Amino acid sequence: MSLKHAILILLESEPGSGYDLVKRFKAGLGYFWNAKHQQVYLELKKLSEAGWLAFEEEAQDSRPDKKVYRLTPAGHAELLRWLSEPVAPNRINDALLVKLYGGTLTDEANLREEMARHVAIHLKTLDSLQAIERELLALPEAERLAWRLPYLTLRRGILGEQAWLAWADEVAQTLRSAD
Known part of the structure; x- marks a missing residue:
C-alpha cells in the first residue's frame, strides 16, 4: 500500500x-x-x-x-x-526482534527493561483501541453498520496487540528462567 x-x-x-x-x-x-x-x-x-x-x-x-x-x-x-488489485503480505522490520535475537550478546537486564518499555506502549495502544471499540459498539445499529469494515481493521489491531502482549509474557518467562 x-x-x-x-x-x-x-x-x-x-x-x-x-x-x-x-x-x-x-x-x-x-x-x-x-x-x-x-x-x-x-x-x-x-x-x-x-x-x-x-x-x-x-x-x-x-x-x-x-x-x-x-x-x-x-x-x-x-x-x-x-x-x-491484490496486495502483498505485510513484511515487518522490527528492531526489537533483532535485539532479542542477538540477546545473548547483552545483559538480560537490558532486555527486560526494553521489553517492559514496549509492553507499556502496547498496553496503552490496546487501551486506546478498546476505547474506540466501546464507542463504536455503543452506536445505534444503523450507524454501526456503516462502520462494519473499519471495525474489522480495529479488531485486527486489538487482536494484534493482545497477541503481542501474550508473546511478551513468554519472553518475560524465558528471561526469568535464565536467572
Missing part, C-alpha cells in the same frame, strides 16, 4: 485539508499506517498534479488560506483500480 491510496480513501468519504487528513490518520488509519505531517502534504501536492485531487482555497482570518481537497473522477477511478 502506498500513502497515496490511504489519502484517497480518507478523501473518498469527506473532503479535507492537509491538517484534517493528519488528524484522520491519527484517529483511524494511524494505528496501522503511519504518515508524517510533511509526507501527507507532499503527497497531496503529487496527487493534485496527477489530477486525482482538486482543491478549493478557503480564507482564514488569522492564518494563511487553507486548501480543502476532494477526489476527482480520475482519483476515484484510481482508488477503485487499486482496491481491485
